[in-house]
Amino acid sequence: MTSLTRFALPLLASVSVLSMTAAHAEPTQELIDAAKAEGTLTTIALPHNWCGYGDVIAGFKAKYGLDVNELNPNAGSADELEAIKANMGNTGPQAPDVIDVGLSFGPAAKDQGLIQPYKVSVWDSIPDDAKDAEGYWYGDYYGVLAFGVNKDIIPYAPTSFADLMDSAYANSIAIPGDPRTGNSTMMTVYAAGVAQGAAAGGDALNAGITYFKDLKENGNYVPVNGNSQNLAQGTTPIYFDWDYNLLAMRDTLAGNPPVEVVVPSDAVVAGVYVQAISAYAPHPNAAKLWMEYIYSDEGQTLWLKGYCHPIRFNDMAARGVIPQDLMDKLPPAENYAKAVFPTLDEQAAAKSAIADNWGKEMGVN
Incomplete structure (x- = not known):
């Protein structure tokens, strides 16, 4: 796969102008009718507070009148593929029609014959x-690694990985969990390595491990599973996660305490999620209609409302259809302009390095 550096361009740069027909395409009436005849869409791993999925699901149901059967909202990408495998011959309510998975899981699902091809009307x-x-699979949204800062505890937020080494942040910094088992946590370590100037892939990951080892030894890193509750309570007032999770948390806390979301200036590492339709989908037409909805301007805007950058962001920005109030709630646009998107090969090398070296370097099982 080629590197996804296209998204590192300024927001309105290098955007091809689409025809009005392509930009505003709608699903055919035949597809709508076929989906309504099926009556139900089964999703999996879509928590309502993730990327604004609550509003996305509600919007789909309101527009087309289908029921949505939501399986295991807190499942991970690997769980989603296992759910397809476990229900290959099952057309009941435990068989997912669609999946939303991390980038590497799209090609893996294709190789295993678990997904079917479909090109939405705005494919171009x-x-x-x-x-x-x-x-077979297609990017849907992306986010960048950032950290939230409890401003009651830390009035002047750090702005970079380099800043976080300062003794002013003793016993303050947490990551979401073990980077050997969580993608966002692994990518946080990866981003730390990028900030040190390391080459992409395993080199960046190993440099990130060294960074966190040093952060632990100087007393700034707290080896607990960071979460929004710990940040709000001040237990770990600096907490790494995807920007969309942190921005949603900021809004939920509503100033109690005030939270600043920082995209580190020395490493802007992004992650893409992808959509696909199960090869064994009990409701294939509902699945296709779902894809048409989430890739429409309406669906993409709802993701941005949930602070995920929709994959068609540049196209929509070029046509001036993104509400300004949504743009105003995001960190500065120039931060996103520096984003780098690790390729599948680079991510594979990083996974190998984290498995081999995190435990022994950090002194954990």
């Missing part, structure tokens, strides 16, 4: 390097 506005050419 999805960047080529964020989709499978045959239509």
Whole structure:
């Protein structure tokens, strides 16, 4: 796969102008009718507070009148593929129609014959390097690694990985969990390595491990599973996560305490999630209609409302259809302009390095 550096361009740069027909395409009436005849869509791993999925699901139901059967909202990407495998011959309510998974799981699902191709009507506005050419999987949204800061505890927020080494942040910094088992945590370690100037892949990951080892030895890193509660209570007032999770948390806390979300200036590392339709979907037409909805301007805007950058962001920005009030709630646009998107090969090298070296370097099992 080619590197996804296209998204590192300024927001309105290098955007091809689509035809009005392509930009505003709608699903056919035949597809709508077929989906309504099926009556139900089964999703999996879509918590309502993730990327604004609560509003997305509600919008789909309101627009088309289908029921949505939601399986295991807190499942991970691997769980989603296992759910397809476990229900290959089952057309009941435990068989997912659609999946939303981390980038590496799209090609894996294709190789295993677990997904089927479908190209939405706005296919041409999805960047080529964020989709499978045959239509088996396609990027839906992305976020960047950031950290939230409890401003009651730390009035002057650090702005970089380098800043976090300062003794002013003793016993303050946490990551979401074990980077050997969580993608966002692994990518946080990866981003720390990028900030040290390391080459992409395993080198960046190993440099990130060294960074966190040093952060632990100087007393700034707290080896607990960081979460929004710990940040709000001040137990770990600096906490890493995807920007969309942190921004949603900031809004939920509503100033109690005040939270600043920082995209570190020395490493802006992004992660793409992808959509696909199960090869064994009990409701294939409902699944296709779901894809049409979430890739429409309406669906993409709802993701941005949930602080996830929709994959068609540049196209929508070029056409001036993104509400300004949504833009105003995001960190500065220039931060996102520096984003780098690790390739599948680079992520694979990072996973190997984290498995081999995190435990022994950090002194954990």
